[in-house]
Amino acid sequence: MKLKLATATAAAILAAAPAMADLVFPDLSYRTGPYAANGIPFSDGYQDYLTLLNERDGGIGGEKITINECETGYNTEKGVECYESTKGEGSLVYQPLSTGITYQLIPKVSADGIPMHTMGYGRTSAKNGRVFKWVFNYPANYWDGASHAVTHILNENDGDISDKTIALVYHNSAYGKEPIRTLEKLSEKHGYDLTLLPVDHPGQEQKSQWLQIRREKPDYVIMWGWGVMNQVAIQEAVNIRFPMENFIGIWWSGSENDVKPAGKAADGYKALTFHNLGSDYPVYDDIQEYVVDRGKAAGAGDQIGTVLYNRGMYAAMLATEAAKTAQEIHDTSAITAEQMRDGMENLEMTEEKMAAIGLPNFGPEFTVTCENHGGNGMGAVAQWDAEAEEWSLITDYFQSDQEILQPLIEEDSMQYAEENDIELRCDE
C-alpha cells in the first residue's frame, strides 16, 4: 500500500512539474477580483503567443515552452507568494503586471538571479542597468509616458504651452504618483501650470475632482488610472462636457474596457501606447489557426485584438525574442535564468525582426544595453473611435524628453544603489 502511495505521489509530482529541459515562463496573472477585466486579456495574449510558438515552431530553438500560471488577484502579498512558489521551477523571467508586486520582487529577483521585465510599469529608475542588473522596463516607462503626453500637447500648440493649464487626475498610490515629478520638471521647462488631483482607491467616487476641473477649466487633463477609476473618470468628463480630445490617459487608462461604459460620448478620448493596436497582423492568423482553432487558447478566445491582449502578446514576444538572443549568445537551447538575463540585456528589436515575426510596425525599434534597460523611450498616442469601437494610432512613435528624464533616472537609481549598497556595473 505504501509503495502504491509513493508511486502515485511520485507520478503526480512528475506530471505537475515541468520537464527540466523546458523553457519555463511563469505568468503571474489576475483572472479574479476587481481588476480581472484587465488581467484576463493580458494573460490570454501572453499565453496564446507562447502556445503559438509551441504549436507552430515546436517551442524556441527546439525547446518546448511551459507556462506556469499563478493567480495574484492583483494583490501584492499573493504576487509574492506566487513568485516564491514558482521560482524554483526553472522560471526564466517574471512579468507581474503590477507595480506593487514589482517593488516587492526587485530585491528578491536580484538575490535569486532571475530577471524581471516590467513593461510600461514598475520602478521607472530600473531603466538604469548599472544599478538594476536583473530588472528591465523596455520599451517605455511611466516617466516616458508623462513626457509623451506633454510632447503631444506641445505639438498640438505649436510648441508653446506656457499659457496652458494641465490637470493630472491620478490614482492616489505609488503608481499614480509616478508622473508627478516628471510633470513638475516639464512644467518648469515649458511654463504650463500643473494641477494635481488625487483619487482614492478604487476610484468609484470622483465628483469632487471633476467639479474642481469644471470650475478651474484646465486646458488638458492627463489621467493615471487603473480599473474602475478609468471608467468613472471618463464618464465624469463626459458629464461635465470636458472636451475628450484634450483628455489623455496613460497606457493603463486606454483599453476598450475604459471607454465602452461611457458609450458614444467617449469618442475622441486619447491614450498613450508603446505598441500598435488592432488585429490586422499576420501573427493573428497563426494564433487563430494554431491556437484558437485547436482549442488551446488561454481564455475564451474573445479578447484577441483588444489593447490589453495585444500588450500581453507583445510582452510574450519580447520575452521569447530575448530567449532566442540568449540561445544565440550562449550557444545552447536550454537556457537558464541567468542566460535569459543576458539575452534581455542584448535584445535588439528592429522593424525587420518584427515583420519576420508577423508583427510589422507593432512596436518601436529599440536596443537594450548594459547601461540602458529601458529602451529608447518611444511612445505614441491613440484615439478612441466610439462609432467604430476601435482604437487607432494618431501619431508616429516619438521619443520622450531624455534631457529631463535621464537626470531624474540617474538620481533616483543612484539613491537606490546607495541605500542598498549596490556596486555599479557596466564600467569595463
Next chain:
Amino acid sequence: MPEQVIWGMEVFLNGLMAGVLYALVALGFVLIFKASGIFNYSQGVMALFAALTLVGIMEGQVPFSHLINATFGTEIHHFGWHVPALLAILLTMAVMVLLAWLVNKLVFQHLVNQEPIILFMATIGLAYFLEGMGDMMWGSDIKTLDVGLPQGINPMIDEVTYGIFGYGFFIDNLDLWATGIAAVLVVALVVFAQYTKQGRAMRAVADDHQAALSVGISLNFIWVMVWSLAGFVALVAGIMWGTKSGVQFSLSLIALKALPVLMLGGFTSIPGAIVGGLIIGVGEKLFEFIVGPLVGGATENWFAYVLALVFLVFRPQGLFGEKIIERV
C-alpha cells in the same frame, strides 16, 4: 456673493446626492442587521451579483456559457434576444429571491443561535462564493448597463442657478434619479415595516426571535423575506453604481462607502442610513473642497471614517441606533 460660497453650495448639493448613493448601499446592511443581527459582509457583492444578473438577462447572455462551452465543446454565448429593462429587473428580482431562499436554507438555517461572529464569518464566505458564482455565470468583462436612466448635467438646474448666481451648478441627472428612487424606497420600507403584518413580524423577530417564534411567526419566512428585501436594495444600488462605472467586479467595493454611514447612522435604523449617508456625503465633499487643497487632496475616504468616529464618541450606537442596555 463670493465665488467660493457659490462653489461651496454646488459642492454641498453634490455631497447630498453622493450621500444618497452611499445610503442606498447602507440600507441593505441595515435591513438584514435589523431583522437578524447579522452584519452582512456580502452586501456589496450582492449588489454586484444583482447588477451582473440584470445585464446578463437584458443582453440574453447564456449563464455559465464559458463552463458549458469548455465542457461540451460548444460555442454558445447568447440566446439571441434582448429583454426590456423593466422585465429584466423583475426577473433579476426573482433570482435575488431565489438566492435569499438558498442562503437561508443552506447557510443560516444551520447557524441559528450561533454567535454573531460565526454568522459574520458565514457572510464572508458567502461574499467569496457569490463573487465566484457571478464570474462563472456571467464572465468577468466590464459590462455596460443602460436601463434608460439619463446621465450628465441637468440643464434646467444649470440654467436656473446661472440666472441667480452667474454660475451654473452641476447636478448629475443620474444622481437626481437616484435621490428620487431612494426616497420612494425608504418610504416604502418604512411603511412596510410599520404598517404591514409581515413588516411587524419582521420587527418582532428583530426584537426577540424566540418570543416571535412563540407567537407563531415563522423565522424562516421572515429571514427569506429580509434577505430578499436586501437583495432588492442591492439591485437598486447595483443599477445606480453600475450605470455610472459599468458593471464590473470592483462594484463590490462600494460596501466600503457604506461602513462609515452605518457607524454614523446606526446599524438598525432605515432613516439613520439615509441621514448618515447625507451627513457623510456632504461632510466629505465640503472637507475636500475646503481643506483638500491645503493637504494635497484625496481626503474623502479617510474623512468619512473620521467623521463617523467623532459621532461614535458621543453616540456609540450611532445617531438613530438602538441604545444597548445590558443588565449584569
